[in-house]
Amino acid sequence: MTDLTSLGVKDIRDGVAKGDFTAREVATSFNAAVAEAAHLNAFIVTTPDHALAAADKVDAARAAGEALGRMAGVPIGMKDLFATNGVQTTAASHILEGFTPRYESTVSQKLWDAGAGMLGKLNLDQFAMGSSNETSFFGNVTSPWKKAGSNAAMSPGGSSGGSSAAVAARIAPAATGTDTGGSIRQPAAFTGICGIKPTYGRCSRWGIVAFASSLDQAGPMARSVEDCAIMLGAMAGFDPKDATSLQMDVPDWEAALNSDLRGKKVGIPREYRMEGTDQAILESWEQGKAWLRDAGAEIVDVSLPHTKYALPAYYIVAPAEASSNLARYDGVRYGLRDLPEGVGLQDMYAATRAAGFGDEVKRRILIGTYVLSAGFYDAYYTQAQKVRALVARDFALAFEQCDVILAPTTPTASFPLGSMNEDPLTMYLNDVFAVPASLAGLPAMSVPATINADGLPLGLQLVGKPFDEQGVLNAGLAIQQRAGFTAKPEKWW
């Protein structure tokens, strides 16, 4: 029999539906693969029973001749930022250690309703703040990939690094991610998998631990464009419990996949040609243009003049929103409480937050508090919001000349854990190509393109018009078909 853990979402779903294997066999295989892979530290908790129970439900439904959901029989990893009923939800922080929600996030509930099961809760950068998975209270996630000729532990990217590591290592066929400023696309690029962030508002934020509410979006991470289309279809949809949820129909992205790009224009933003970008990444970008041209698209130059200001604007807007969102962790309603002997309420707050938040989270709360404080609000926060408007306008103007934009996902391939920690700014710069689409709320995807001379994966990014996930997926599919990316990490764990 085929090794079931080598299969992706579509093959598992279709195989279960046809009766080639049972959902229970699939869940059992992946549970075993997860148990063997503790060295990756991809999971904070594992939930093999959840996966088995969901599988049994699917097998029973099939035996009874009932219609199966679009994710029926597929066990997935759930980023530990989604509230899961009865299962610890931590955002990889000490302050939420032990927090066990009594409710289910909308996105995870939709996935269970579609027949998926949960292998466990995936590790991430603490409160999704980080680009390397080194800020988790529960330890770094190690990428399954190694640099050729080196045994150094590599970064799986962040913040959805448990998700990217698990999917690349074939211990999960797919996983949820969330993207605030690149947290789906950058880890996908680092590990040779696909990941799409839909238009802001497509996926409900209800039950997702909030980081920066005007930016946070959930999305799928999987090993093919088709698998992402299927899973995104199960995750998206209007939710009255999220005030920013889009009240519009969810297209059948899977059914409409089409890699024939004749008549489509692909924009190449000239400002993304930045100093400090690896030569191999620039070459893969050229290759990407050739692939899309081969698929029938016309390549056009476009300009996004405010690109260089997107990242600094993001590092005002996101921390400002985070400082407000994270005010709720006060040691009163849930999570950690640190109550030194004889102190009052205010000191309890301060002690609890000092003990519960990691350094990067504190840094961002302090920045956010500062830029929102009296006397500095206009100079920093209002100016950043205006620059955000200009970044979004750049995209709107560019999309008058093209249908989809092609760019690198990251300026470098993955790097060894611990090698980028000298200065927080160095790490921030890794999201330079990912952040602009986040600020503009646009659908954006990373697909694997090639491996570099060190044997590490490189990704290409596609950015689409608002609500045009289909255009992004279709261009991604055209690249996937031509890139023929089959490299996978050799098992060392």
Place this chain on the structure above:
Amino acid sequence: MSVDKATVAKIASLARIRMDDAALERMVPELNGILQWVEQLGEVDTAGVEPMAAVIPNTLRLREDVVDADPLTGGGKREDVLANAPAAEHGFFGVPKVIE
């Protein structure tokens, strides 16, 4: 603009994060590095540009004016709400004494 130790101490106090002297000393250059970097936004001509708060045009909806319209977010959830509290007493959140 740059911050000194006293300013960082004030921000930390506003953010309700206890920080000792060593932590404050460490944070000063880190915050200054970030603040100096974001200062480049000052170069951008934003005259006449409206600050963007919501990126995808959307309007706030009104829900039905009905009690517990959505049972998940309605009332009657005291036990669920208190289930994760570090200290729950008599059906309330327990906190240290706040009045002398």
